[in-house]
Amino acid sequence: MRFFLLFLAWLPLLSLSAVAQSSHKLTKGRIVRHAPALDQLLSPDAQIEIVGSGFAHIEGPLWVADSSMLLFSDTKSRTIYRWSEQKGLSKFLENSGYTGRMPYSEEPGSNGLALDSRGNLLLCQHGDRRVALLPLAQKSGLHTLTDNFEGKRYNSPNDVLAHPTNGAIYFTDPPFGLPQQEKDPQRELPVSGVYRRDAKGKITQEITDLSKPNGLAFTADGRTLYVSNSDSLRPVIMAYEVRRNGKLSNGRVFFDMGSLPKVRPKELPDGLKVDQAGNVYATGPGGVSILTPEGKLLGTLDPGEVAANCAWGDDGRTLYITANTFLCRVKTKAQGVVIRKK
Numbered sequence: 001m002r003f004f005l006l007f008l009a010w011l012p013l014l015s016l017s018a019v020a021q022s023s024h025k026l027t028k029g030r031i032v033r034h035a036p037a038l039d040q041l042l043s044p045d046a047q048i049e050i051v052g053s054g055f056a057h058i059e060g061p062l063w064v065a066d067s068s069m070l071l072f073s074d075t076k077s078r079t080i081y082r083w084s085e086q087k088g089l090s091k092f093l094e095n096s097g098y099t100g101r102m103p104y105s106e107e108p109g110s111n112g113l114a115l116d117s118r119g120n121l122l123l124c125q126h127g128d129r130r131v132a133l134l135p136l137a138q139k140s141g142l143h144t145l146t147d148n149f150e151g152k153r154y155n156s157p158n159d160v161l162a163h164p165t166n167g168a169i170y171f172t173d174p175p176f177g178l179p180q181q182e183k184d185p186q187r188e189l190p191v192s193g194v195y196r197r198d199a200k201g202k203i204t205q206e207i208t209d210l211s212k213p214n215g216l217a218f219t220a221d222g223r224t225l226y227v228s229n230s231d232s233l234r235p236v237i238m239a240y241e242v243r244r245n246g247k248l249s250n251g252r253v254f255f256d257m258g259s260l261p262k263v264r265p266k267e268l269p270d271g272l273k274v275d276q277a278g279n280v281y282a283t284g285p286g287g288v289s290i291l292t293p294e295g296k297l298l299g300t301l302d303p304g305e306v307a308a309n310c311a312w313g314d315d316g317r318t319l320y321i322t323a324n325t326f327l328c329r330v331k332t333k334a335q336g337v338v339i340r341k342k
Helices: 002-009 036-040
Strands: 030-033 049-053 058-064 069-074 079-084 088-094 110-115 121-125 130-134 143-146 160-162 169-172 194-197 203-207 213-218 224-229 236-242 248-256 272-274 280-284 287-291 297-302 309-313 318-323 326-331
Touching (some): 030 036, 036 297, 058 318, 069 110, 069 318, 110 160, 143 194, 169 213, 203 248, 213 280, 224 272, 224 280, 280 309, 287 318
Antiparallel strands (some): 030 297, 069 079, 110 121, 121 130, 130 143, 160 169, 169 194, 236 248, 287 297, 309 318
8 A cells, every 4th residue: 555655646746736836926025134245145136036835834945956856845745846947846755754644743744855975865754753765766666764773763853964975864853743742652762863874874873962953054065064953942053063984073053043033933943054155044033044154144034934944956046945835935146055966
């Protein structure tokens, strides 16, 4: 039965009544400029465009350069969508995060998406409590990459990244996908950790002192890993040194998002990305905060909704934003980091 459901997920979609694709002439929200240096990253006439709308709650945007398409997860409908300028919007994979008996939780679907060094799709699956791998070339063969640490099941892997040089995969494991989150009786691990799977498949706990680790982003050289902590009591972005052996060390607070005014309820640090110059684009209170490598706030991309994550796409100068039920984008002067298979 599971094979049959996965097979159906790949059938061509005839209609998308639940979502709508815009003509890109619509704009949403505003761009708040905090420092003149933002002009080096965004043109004065830059606007936030609506690409699609009508989703349940979207997350985990990922640009697949070889296919010129954006993939993103709808965590509530258990669907991964794809979008391209040429072909528009369609379903890419259904039952993307949970293959058990429903109902399970508020967000049982996949969340973070990434590519490994071979171009395989990595999926953080809330409901199935695992990091899975899907070979994009064959569009079949979804299988478990890791679902436990030392025999104990993960909480609900949320975001994942492949290191640009050392072959390791890093992922966060907060309890957001569990039916009762941190109080869920099915929880087996006492911490919400950040994990590393090295090139040989060994899993290590790299960070255990963050209450709710969420988004991940490497600098272009892979020497620094940023981790957001989605906790209202400590809403910070941490920065860690990535050693030559892949281990993380020297954690420090890069930016305290508690210093930002909350524009909407439930706005906490979430997904983030880095451009080639080292500037950080972090979702949280007010939208997407644009920060210098030193942690100075230059501006905010406010989509008018709670922004969950963002991703570089197209030629690396377009930032796509998943904002609750809206998929948005903004053209930039900055050159983003677009992952390509080796």
